[in-house]
Amino acid sequence: MMEKTELVTRLKEIAGEGNVFTGTETEPFLSEPRGRWTGKAAAVVRPGTTEEVAAILKIASETGTPVVPQGGNTGLVGGQIPDMSGTAVILSTARLNRIRDIDPDGNTITVEAGVVLQAVQEAADAHDRLFPLSLGSQGSCQIGGNLSTNAGGTGALAHGVARDLCLGLEVVLPTGEILDDLNKLKKDNTGYNLRNLFIGAEGTLGVITAAVLKLFPKPAGRATAFVALPSPAEALALFARARGEAGNGLTAFELMARIGVEFSVRHIEGVRDPLGEHHPWYVLMEISSGQSEEDARGKLEAVLEYGLEDGLVLDAAIAESYAQHADFWRLREGMSESQKPEGGSIKHDISVPVDSVPDFLAEADKAVLAIEPGSRICAFGHLGDGNIHYNISQPVGADRKVFLQLAEVITPAVHGIVRAHGGSISAEHGIGQMKRAELAETKQPVALDLMRRIKKAFDPAGIMNPGKVL
Ligand code: FAD
Incomplete structure (x- = not known):
């Protein structure tokens, strides 16, 4: 691995002196909104172009430096936060914030990864179009993060998840090569769909730098x-x-x-x-x-x-x-935020087939209340997608820390019921650091093995967001 000072010098040569942060300047990038994960970084770099991203990843590959992509830092599973080793470079996409093209007739918008979701919605609206992805975090989260987590949200019922809203992608591979697949085509059957591998990969296969997104007519x-x-x-x-x-x-x-x-x-x-x-x-x-x-x-x-x-x-x-x-x-x-003042909350982002939602809720409530009778079960979510945020607030007056330790028994019980219904333990937030161990335990071995082989093929040096997902 390259000396830290030499690495920082080279990053500054690429992105400019003012776009590389070290020491205490990195702090805002080292933890996420819930304060659940904290990490350390050798540096934070904010490239302004795809070519700069490519140059950064090339150096990272050559020197074996881990790279953690970070968008709006609203992710809920710790994917955007580095580990505590202090060896990683956080690659912030904040300056990749241009809307490159908007085509109301063709119903597409081409944006860079760092464009904030709300800005995409507003740009679409200004052209009498709708961009239907809608999340509670839309004032801060960015398109690169939305695609990398394959975000869902309230608009998924009618228009699908982030993956369904993306026609083309531009991605920088860990080697520094640029994959330009910024096409606007609805129909393109020319082999494997590479785009779909990067969507939902949580930054483990490359850095998304731009995307072509679908627009829709605004409802009357x-x-x-x-x-x-x-x-x-x-x-x-x-x-x-x-x-x-x-x-x-x-x-x-x-x-x-x-x-x-x-x-x-x-x-x-x-x-x-x-x-x-x-x-x-x-x-x-x-x-x-x-x-x-x-x-x-x-x-x-x-x-x-x-x-x-x-x-x-x-x-x-x-x-x-x-x-x-x-x-x-x-x-x-306000439902997520309003749980905070009520004390400790054990959270689950699950999905089951839509017609199983009532049974899932009844069975999970029974299991949770058998473990901790005073639990306040704050279940809410996108019923039409079978996606429930099954959150459990501590009993009134309980000790927060002691309650949160119950996650060790409550979460396996809830996830066991999810699996019995043929559901998913991560409906829309992803795996990140939070559910990595559980993914390894529960994913079909053949699927896990294929994922590992894909990771190896895309990122032989293992620099992209290590310790996440796999
Ligand atoms: P980050 O948090 O910065 O990163 C998330 C992951 O993507 C990390 O693994 C990171 O390494 C990777 N990444 C980021 N940018 C790139 C890139 N350009 N290339 C490659 N990898 C990248 N999620 C939902 O799905 N539905 C909801 O309804 C929803 N509501 C939310 C409400 C609130 C109040 C909050 C705080 C969060 C909510 N989320 C929701 C979770 C979160 O907002 C989404 O996961 C969002 O898509 C993350 O975007 P971001 O830009 O903040 O990404």
Whole structure:
């Protein structure tokens, strides 16, 4: 490995003096928002072009220097944080922040990896188009990070996950070679789909530097309701009805347990309970229409009417203004943040087949409450994708540290139930450092072996984000 001072000198020659940080300047890049993982780095470098990324990776390959790509640093599994050895270089994509092209007729936008998700949404909106990827972290996370984690979010129901929204990629390989696959083609059957290997690879195969993303027509109308229900089983029946009524126009169907609504109301400024009364479960449902507001509203009302008649729906509020629509969403988006002041939380980001969600929830609740009876189970998420954030807050008054130690028994119990339903232990956040051991224990051996062979073929020197995923 190269001497640190020589490495820093060479990085400065490539990216410029002001774009290489060492010592205390690296601190903002060394931990993530939840404060769960902390690392050390020899340096942080912020390249401004694809060619600079290529030159950095070439040196890293030659010198065996580990490289940790970092986008908006909002990842929830520690993938963007280096280990404690202090040997790694963090490659921040913050300066790769240009929108290279927007083609409203062809419904594409070509952006560099460091463009913040919200900026892509805004650029699309300015051209009367929709970029449907939508996450609670959209003001900070970047497209490179979204693709590398194959992010999901609330828009996945109608438009798919990040992978489904990407037509082309530009990637720098660990050797410094540039793979230019920035095509705009819907149809391209010319061999293996290399792009899909980098999407969801969490920076272990190369650095994504730019992407061609799909845009969609902006809906002409949208109607949103906040709905109370007796249980997840009724929510599932209502989902089937809403899908039947609106098809792909059903643009959100977010399930929330009562306790999550209480947390959000208690801790997120300006959030209030739209229904006022205590109900066991809620759904935030949104229907969009290519035709008009009236069409969206008509469909939403038809679904609710059916739900009320059939006893699926206990009560519902329809947003009468954009402000009210935004209030409903703030309540839902505040659900992660509002768990923090409630003490320790053991979190799971799981998916099961959609029709298994009610059984999964019942079985997991039973298992968790048998282990720690006072646990407050704050389950919420994207019911229509079978993706539940199955989070468990500590009992009121419990010792945080002692409760968090229970993750050693609670998580295997929850994940065991997930697997019994044919589900996934990481629906949208990835593996990172957090679930690496569990991946090794649970992934089919043939699949794991293939992943290792792919890693070896792409990154023979093993410099790309070591200690993550595999
Ligand atoms: P980072 O955190 O910087 O990096 C994530 C991973 O990608 C790391 O392994 C990193 O090494 C790698 N990486 C980053 N950039 C590149 C690149 N250019 N090339 C190669 N590898 C790279 N996620 C969801 O899926 N759905 C949600 O609904 C959701 N909601 C969230 C809400 C909140 C409040 C928060 C804090 C997070 C949420 N997340 C969600 C998780 C997170 O925002 C996503 O994983 C996001 O895609 C990460 O993007 P980032 O730019 O912050 O990436």
